[in-house]
Amino acid sequence: MAGGLLTDEEIDTALAALEGWRHEDNALLKDVPVPQESHRWLSEAVMNEAEVLDHHPEIERGQNGMRFRLSTHSAGGVTARDVELAARIDQVLDGGARDRG
Template sequence: MWTEQDNALTCAFRFKDFRTAFSFMTDVAEEAEFQDHHPWWSNDYNTVSFRLCTHSAGRVVTAKDHGLAAAIDKLATAYQGKELAS
């Protein structure tokens, strides 16, 4: 579940291994390009963490962030990612 904190949406997902996490990140990168909205993210082996905010709106959460979060959720489901508690 995405959590709004400090003017950003945050969430993390765990995958079965690094290769799966990286494949997921590649698909997220394609989606981010399509939406022209790019996340802050980090990767630690099989875990991918996100922080979404809209820089052009003053670094606050907007509909663009919610749209990208929904797309990320769909991709995580396709890759059988497990959402981690915030």
């Protein structure tokens, strides 16, 4: 995966290793069923990972869970940074969150 926008083929290859993620509207999306009381800590853990990459996801909170949307707006779609952040979000969801400080 070179710098800049990824091709559909490169995105498909990346998605094969990212469980539950999909490519939609020039972004990577993942819906996660989590209770509302977990929204705050999960958002904070994901943002800790995002800060490391200097890349920030869109996070939507709903009654039945959360949706993560990753896209590099300056590039107009999905880049390698989005794929890397998706993998880091999966690590957070699997209990591998980075401690702050």
